[in-house]
Amino acid sequence: MSSPRARFALGVYRTAGVVASPLVGAYLAYRTAKGKEERARRTERFGYASANRPQGPLVWFHAASVGETNAVIPLIREIRRRDIHVILTTGTITSAKLAAERIGNEAIHQYVPLDLKPAVSRFLEYWQPDCAIIAESEIWPATVMELGRRRIPQILVNARMSDRSFARWQRRVSIAEALFENLALVIAQSDIDAERFRDLGARHVTTSGNLKVDTDAPPYDASVLARYKKQIGDRKTWAAISTFEGEENAAAVVHRTLKERNGQLTIIVPRHPERSDEIEEMLVKQGLKVARRTRNDVLSPDIDIFLGDTIGEMGLYLRLTEVAFVGRSLFAEGGQNPLEPAMLGCAVLSGSNVQNFRETYQKLARRGSARMVRDTEMLAKGVHYLLINDEARRNMIEAGIMAVQEMRGALTATVKSLEPYINPLTVKARLLPKTMAEG
Template identity: 65%
Template sequence: MSALAQIALIAYRCAGIAGYPCAGLFLNLRARRGKEDRARKMERVGYASANRPRGPLVWVHAASVGEMMAVSTLMRELRRADINVLLTTGTVTSAEMASNRLQVDVIHQYVPLDALPAVRRFLDYWHPDLAIGVESEIWPATLSELNRRKIPQVLVNARLSDRSFKRWQKHPLVAHSLFSQLAMVIAQSDLDAERFRDLGAWPVITSGNIKVETDAPPCDPALLSVYDAQIGHRKTWAATSTAEGEEKVAAMVHRALKAHMGQLTIIVPRHIERADEIEAMMTAQGLTVARRSRNDPITPDTDIFLGDSMGEMGLYLRLTEIAFVGRSLVAKGGGNPLEPAVLGCAVLSGPHVENFRDTYQALVKKGAARLVRDAEMLAKGVHFLMNNPVTRHKMADAGMETVQDMRGALSATMKALEPFTHPLTMQARLEPRTAAGE
């Protein structure tokens, strides 16, 4: 490690230690804004609220809901290998999703702040045998403490966006000193693998995107039947994972097509806390909004069905065959098109899909997805697909076929992890242990 990089990282760790006494105030302020779970905020400073089971334990950290669901199948495989799994996330939303969607024998905690007192308390209690980060999670204090304790950290489904890569390139010495501490990087694509190598990671292999391996998002069949009956024969389309500004675009598309199609537009914002703001904007334009969170019925007069609920993407996508995937018209890097593709939707997206570049390339090449540059082009695309069921169904079939062709990332990831996980499986099977929580 160069002297400059070492000084920078020492300064970071010292800043964390110096700021640690203010952690309580910081967490209280976030809790008031709904960004922390008040009842569990002590987990953020390393105090556990669950028992550590006996036997080997792998710590998996996933920052977002999407990353958490991406590694759900990996965690399932670890449990099948008799390895305990501790999952940490950083948001209230992801914690709620974890309690609803994950196996009961996966332990969930909030991730500790990246300050040495919190990290050390967390590691002293949990004693993980292996740490797995998802996509691009690099926390300097945590990584250095894991390295000091000789606990290997592996990055799975790893990717670096154009912006993140450029940012790390501006600080090559710091990047190299951090990335070189990773025991292994398992990258989504060859481009991602090359970027991690350039920043100092080694070894680096390519597995593909394990998000392809996740199960189709579930839904309540009875609830689906109720909404299907309320929608009746109306045509539908959905704008999912929308970012600020894209709901306005969806409203423009709806109004442009309404006189000819009489369609129902389903809008599922990426951040459901913006639902009040979105509804106010829609009603100001004379549109009638039904909200899922209020259990509003969909009537013949309903223009917009606002999907402001957690964990029900499977419901919304099953109510349509046309899905626009957001965060793509406003230069946000794009959203995940795999969920609509696996559920048989024709996929539309804006041009900004850097975060899912390889996935979109595969979908577009197969004819499963189309990119649009603006609201006018989106309206034309939705109108065309509503009026051309043969094309719509061909796109849907191509999407499901593409997803099937892309599978294999999970098995490649598990094979790459074998040098770390196989000894843990042998240890677990040779010594008795208690279940989590006992």
């Protein structure tokens, strides 16, 4: 049972949300002007629906951004195979585009309502989900409390708890307990994550592994890949992907250090493509010639940097190389997911700040498919070694593919854990007349 102090604090949060609701329009207008909200669908953030609710059982999936959306797509398809309808909410324009491309009409997409009681209540009143399945670490107090008040089972899947988040929740442990006791089930990525959720008050916790291992390899356009491969020819290539501020400059330093020896093409794929103009300006000031994907520039022999400034084309960029540095790990903290480069046949390099993906990196490193670097100089040495040493590179690639294969199985484990919640909905859905079930 949560403490009176925690209940009071959450009550204040909920009341503040009600008071603030009329003022949020200006905030969303600002985000829209910055290109962070879709103007035509802005009212969805207030809980207003822009699609019809289908007849029959409905499961609400929430995935904050692109990575989480990719992770839950196979799970959504499993639920749909059971004739249960799905509404998927996401919080970013890029994840909305990904959902449209990857799942189309298999699920209804809406932008997630703001964590304000009026918006959440409006959303739940209209959609009336039978169950809420939330990806990874999205804990929004008003949403959790409103779902709890309505006795709608809420389940965290692929759940993870970073070092920073765990420390933050530990400073507010009574509030964490008041929120996490509302969770019907937590399906954690690892034993460490599971233990942290238990420590913070979650009552029913299981471990599944990482759903991202069971996703399909990222898609690509075969004709575009063939065109770029022809333009690159025999040049060596390496990629710095999911980069954050400072890491693009590190990639430029590596390129200039190795250019005379290897004549390589460097591919840079920033985590936030909206930074691409400033990244290109920085590269050009260093005397580097840049080609950009959005301009459809030719990768001629004099091009130094291919700037991958698009969303949803990681499958293309990674298929152009066999060596990939994964960012948010050298000058930023937390790391990014190394599974995509490993499953697509890349030797993986990373900085040491990979707290959010510690277990995944440990498994890759134990197999010999990932190597950590301390700084830009060590990164340059690692890239050079892998570019000139075919056997070492092939060994790392093969080890990565084997490690990914060993980590598979999270989808099966997750579906099994969900059965007590999903099986009754399957029965209900299949008892409906077909026309109603199709909605």
